[in-house]
Amino acid sequence: MPELDIGEVARQSGLRPSTLRFYEERGLIASTSRHGLRRRFEAAVLERLALISLGQAAGFSLDEVRSMLSRDGTPRIDRRLLTARADALDVTIRRLTAMREGLRHAAACPAPNYLECPTFRRLLKVAARRRRSSR
Amino acid sequence: MPELDIGEVARQSGLRPSTLRFYEERGLIASTSRHGLRRRFEAAVLERLALISLGQAAGFSLDEVRSMLSRDGTPRIDRRLLTARADALDVTIRRLTAMREGLRHAAACPAPNYLECPTFRRLLKVAARRRRSSR
DNA sequence: GCTTGACCTCAAGTCGACTTGAAGTCGCAG
DNA sequence: CTGCGACTTCAAGTCGACTTGAGGTCAAGC
Numbered sequence: 001m002p003e004l005d006i007g008e009v010a011r012q013s014g015l016r017p018s019t020l021r022f023y024e025e026r027g028l029i030a031s032t033s034r035h036g037l038r039r040r041f042e043a044a045v046l047e048r049l050a051l052i053s054l055g056q057a058a059g060f061s062l063d064e065v066r067s068m069l070s071r072d073g074t075p076r077i078d079r080r081l082l083t084a085r086a087d088a089l090d091v092t093i094r095r096l097t098a099m100r101e102g103l104r105h106a107a108a109c110p111a112p113n114y115l116e117c118p119t120f121r122r123l124l125k126v127a128a129r130r131r132r133s134s135r
Numbered sequence: 136m137p138e139l140d141i142g143e144v145a146r147q148s149g150l151r152p153s154t155l156r157f158y159e160e161r162g163l164i165a166s167t168s169r170h171g172l173r174r175r176f177e178a179a180v181l182e183r184l185a186l187i188s189l190g191q192a193a194g195f196s197l198d199e200v201r202s203m204l205s206r207d208g209t210p211r212i213d214r215r216l217l218t219a220r221a222d223a224l225d226v227t228i229r230r231l232t233a234m235r236e237g238l239r240h241a242a243a244c245p246a247p248n249y250l251e252c253p254t255f256r257r258l259l260k261v262a263a264r265r266r267r268s269s270r
Numbered sequence: 271g272c273t274t275g276a277c278c279t280c281a282a283g284t285c286g287a288c289t290t291g292a293a294g295t296c297g298c299a300g
Numbered sequence: 301c302t303g304c305g306a307c308t309t310c311a312a313g314t315c316g317a318c319t320t321g322a323g324g325t326c327a328a329g330c
């Protein structure tokens with residue numbers, strides 16, 4: 001079982017060496033030994049990095065991701081946390097969908113002034129409401 | 136036509152006074168006069184602030200928003216820009232939707248180990264691919 | 271034996287969108 | 301006239317996720 005150089009991990013994961021050092025410092029991954037100064041990683045780190053990227057793509061912060069990954073690599077995940085994140089994504093998706101429709105409409109709308117277009121005005125209100133509630 | 140104090144604009148827009156000053160400094164809004172030291176805003180600034188929030192919600196940066204708003208308040212918008220943003224949103228929405236489904240599945244998946252679940256493995260690959268291409 | 275290039279550490283910088291803090295100015299109610 | 305609270309400026313701080321830079325180490329190939 002060959003250990004990997006940081007450069008090799010970078011190549012295979014698509015992440016930069018600086019990112020890998022940063023992740024190690026933040027406790028997200030661990031190098032298993034050193035060869036002189038140089039870190040060596042077990043191949044399993046690649047799986048773990050994939051999990052980290054997945055967590056990020058799902059909207060978790062690095063701190064949250066770390067708390068979801070146990071030392072051995074297999075995540076022991078709180079299902080309620082996943083469901084909550086799924087719900088949050090759902091809200092985001094709805095908002096973005098409305099925005100996308102609005103943009104397409106605005107791009108095609110024949111109204112001389114955007115402010116006169118009902119669809120546009122509805123969007124304005126939605127944006128204002130969101131801004132208000134996120135304060 | 137009464138002019139508004141910064142506090143009044145803040146109250147009506149849901150933004151903080153500090154944000155309004157910041158926006159003015161960045162050229163997104165303009166105060167029309169001063170009462171002593173104090174800025175006065177025309178009521179029309181509220182409409183403009185709504186447009187700014189809308190632009191942000193659609194994913195434009197403040198710099199982009201500024202370039203889309205002419206001095207008089209009515210945006211002269213490049214329709215191609217809107218369409219491009221709509222397309223970008225579409226990509227994001229698809230990705231988030233896949234993620235949401237994946238999360239819901241993971242929350243319900245009976246597989247003893249996430250890594251053995253085909254749905255989960257598919258997600259892992261998607262995340263890895265994205266990471267790779269965004270480099 | 272020397273060069274090269276991949277690695278190392280640690281501190282500081284970056285980006286966007288604001289916020290915060292210190293120190294000062296004003297207008298208006300009492 | 302005094303006090304208070306809402307405003308002012310300007311510089312610096314915050315947050316998350318990294319990146320960059322300076323200065324140093326080390327193994328392998330020529």
